[in-house]
Amino acid sequence: MKQQNLIELSDEELILEFQKNDNVEAFEILMRRYKNPLMNYVYRFLGDYEACTDIIQETFIKLYRYKDLYSSIAKFSTWIYTIAGNLARTEYRKRKKRRILSIDALTEKDEGFDIPDERYRPDIETDNDIKDEIIQKALLKVSDTYREAVILRDIQGMSYEEIAEITKTNEGTVKSRINRGRAQLQKLLKDIYKE
Amino acid sequence: MSLDNIEDGHEYVIAKLKGLKKVSAPDNFEYRVMSKLKSPAENSSGTKRKLFWGIIPLFIFLAVVGILLFSYLPVKYKDPAVQKSQPVINPSQKISNSLNHSWKDGFKANKNLIPSTGHSEEGGAVNKQMTDSGSKSRDSMINKGKQNSPGKSKLPKNR
Incomplete structure (x- = not known):
């Protein structure tokens, strides 16, 4: 072909x-x-x-x-x-x-x-975006199972079904992981911005 | 949107994550992958892995065959009942018996070296030969004596 x-x-x-x-x-x-x-x-x-x-x-x-x-x-x-x-x-x-x-x-x-x-580190090397770095650092502090789900949903834009297939879990677990991951990230970012 | 409210906070987080800069692969990425795939080291490791996983079933098969061979190997059957019926020997007696046996065995082994006493078949034949020759000489001596003896011959027969 x-x-x-x-x-x-x-x-x-x-x-x-x-x-x-x-x-x-x-x-x-x-x-x-x-x-x-x-x-x-x-x-x-x-x-x-x-x-x-x-x-x-x-x-x-x-x-x-x-x-x-x-x-x-x-x-x-x-x-x-x-x-x-x-x-x-x-x-x-x-x-x-x-x-x-x-x-x-x-x-x-x-x-x-x-x-x-x-x-x-591309975020430092290319545009030196401090905000990106802060978010990345906060993301790395989120527990790995929640982080994976949040990345696949909010950064990669995948559906719950696809995430469930990739992580070999059911959709309910995926939804709860995403929710908890977002909550953790929210707390971490709040603490960072307070500082 | 504020981080204090849960709903708003989540929206804020999602917006921030979506706004993150996209990370891209290095320029020579495809070339690196293709050269890695074509490199002999990578290929040889792949073939080695294949060979290794190919050998394992063969090894298992040979091990099973070996075990079966060992378990079905023909061995001389020893009846345990016979072993039990053997009399229990006193250890001291056993030693003496073994000594006797060794003496007897030694004797049997050296039997051919001992000169014949006439009890054996060969010895008997020799002895017979000797007795035959002896009896013949004795007869001839008697006959000679009969001829030479004056007393006997001088005696009157009809007295």
């Missing part, structure tokens, strides 16, 4: 084309379509641009290798968001453990620690 015709295809048709004919061009179009929304989702969840880039790369590598695992019953977007979300959650847990360990080491040895390199 020609490149021009492939662009007009839906996500589901593209993945089918990639599955059946091993058409790498279809994969590349999917990558172009989803790289930025996924980057946005994972960056808001982790708050680290470099780690986020690695996770999205890994997501597309997984998509390439395990393309046959996709079944046409599910929506392609929810499938790829699930892969990225799982990888992001794994990375977040690793970082949490590392942080606990480094804090333990710090209290035991009383040594200094490496200051994280924030040169790649």
Whole structure:
């Protein structure tokens, strides 16, 4: 199939084309379509641009290798968001453990620690928007389950049904998570603005 | 919209989140992904993984076959009832018995080295041969004596 015709295809048709004919061009179009929304989702969840880039790369590598695992019953977007979300959650847990360990080491040895390199933070690097930074910092303080739901709903603009599918929960749980996440964020922002 | 009111606060939060700057992937993102997919290291790790997961069922199958072989291996059957019926031997007696046995065994083994006393079949044959030759010489001696003895021959027969 020609490149021009492939662009007009839906996500589901593209993945089918990639599955059946091993058409790498279809994969590349999917990558172009989803790289930025996924980057946005994972960056808001982790708050680290470099780690986020690695996770999205890994997501597309997984998509390439395990393309046959996709079944046409599910929506392609929810499938790829699930892969990225799982990888992001794994990375977040690793970082949490590392942080606990480094804090333990710090209290035991009383040594200094490496200051994280924030040169790649896009919000600081490009427009230096302080408000964005404040909101991002507040968002990172929200518990991870609520944060994920809030990002998918309010930043990515997904439906409750899609979020439920990505997070493997029911719609009721999703709604309550979003509500609680918003409430936490509201409280955090209120405290920040008071200061 | 204020942060004090719950409803308004939620609206405020949603508006703030929607207004966040969109983060985009680096320019060379696609190239990085494609080069990673084409790199031999990535591919070899993939094939290694496939090989590893392919070997596991084979290993399980071989293990099961091995266990079955061991469990159904033909072994010489020993009747436990026979073992129980054996008499209980006093340890000291056992030692003496074993000593006796060893002596007897040694004797049996060295039996061929001991010279024959005529009890054996071979020895019996030799002995018979010897007795035959002995009896013959004895007869010839008697005959000679009969001929040479003057007293006996001089005695009148009809006396």
